[in-house]
Amino acid sequence: MSIELGSTEQGEISRAPRGKALNNVQDQVQAWRNADLFFFPLISILIGGAAVFLCALTVGDWSYWMDWRDRRWWPLLTPLLLLVLPTVATYAFWKYFKLPVAATGLALGFWLSQIISRYVNFYLFTAFPMNWVMPEVWIGAAVVLDAVLLITRSFALTGLVGGFLFGLLFSAMNWPVVAPMHMPVQLGDTVMTLADYMGFQYIRTAMPEYVRIIEAGTLRTFGTNVAPVSAFVSGFFAILVYYVFIWIGSKGANPAWLKKLV
């Protein structure tokens, strides 16, 4: 098997368009508007859908269950995985169309897909309460990421500032949903969070403590410091994630050709 890489211009045959496709400038304007209608929704939907799949299989447990949303792993891992595909799409949108909208578009598509899935699968199918399986929201963090790109017009600065803010702000932006679940309740002689209490009411195969990856060890004694420390660490790692996946995005968006397949 041989694979030969070729550029766009290397075909042996002429690929010039045969005749004219349009009649006048109005047709051309309409054609370009049609392109707008196609490409932004298509890339947002496809890559946003892939993001749902990717996040389900890596950090899905923290996304599904409120008793998994701790102060240590959830604020660290979830934003790092959520940042991957918006960054890949951002490269193509900015490089080819100068549109700083990819992260916001993906976040909207992701949220819509998630909220439908939680209602249909977790509420209707398996009878969990909706407030127990609410998906995380990262539209605000995505808007910040796109806004930094719009202002700086630079991948390097967007990674440094926008990537950092994405990781840093994620848990804070989700706090209104999570905070009520962290209220302490007393059950018999045991004090636990409301999230843990609900967890005991809804028995799941992810319940055993050797399966549930939540905060453990001495950091439990750090009181209120754990969440902001995790958020800052996530912010710093997010800078690295942004740079790596901008590079991967440049490979994914490369319109390369093979002259032959086998």
Place this chain on the structure above:
Amino acid sequence: MSTVINQAVVAPAATASEAPRPPWRLAFTIAAIALAFVTLVKWYQHTFSWTVGTDSFSPEFQVYWMRIFYAQIIGLPLLGAIGAAWLWLTRDRDIQNLPARDELARFYAMFSILVVAAIVLISALGLLTEADAAWHQVVVRDTDFTPTHIFLFYLGVPAGLGGLVMAWIWVHTRLPYFANRVSLPLSLAIIGFMMAGPVVAFNEWAHTFFYAEELFGAPVHWFFVLAGFFLVFLIGFVIQCVQRMYELTRGYSLEEVEREMGLTSR
């Protein structure tokens, strides 16, 4: 028959004097059919998972679930092979001389159908994936072929793969820009999806060890991520299409276009 279908699907509004238009009505019709099918699948799953889907040793499970499994695993590859062969055998042998107007109409047809159908397809992917997550949290599996796996793996994977292979053939035989060469990003996206086959096999094998607890972010699932990640190469394919569509539609200067759009000239 092929001529009729090509004209109906591929060049719906293009006449000698009229500029091509996206076939939105056709796109929404296809999306509605796809949505109806997804709804039917979810209805079946919700109705028969709890009643006859919890014990794979029961005769009812064999009737209600395994028959669907066998039908899918045999029927879908067969349909894909027939569709791919039909697309190849009815290819245009003189594709390089396709008029620009018809070529643009084909791009319009492809993208209008894709953009509408993608909403349904991606919703289905999310729904089927997270149905699996929810189900295995509440029912301990006693088989690899659980009610959620039967639709996620043995409907989603062969249908997706068949559709992608047919799309690959259609693109390379119906669009002059792609003829006589191969789109690397589109090929990589399909190769990535093909990896779902061995990944499903490995996943099912590994779950024979881990049947009682379910950690959805477990390392055994990470290979799926790799397969799904190859979808990012579709961006490269879209860029290739954009390059060609720009060639086909750039008859007038930017100043004229801006004047037509009511924008001030830069």
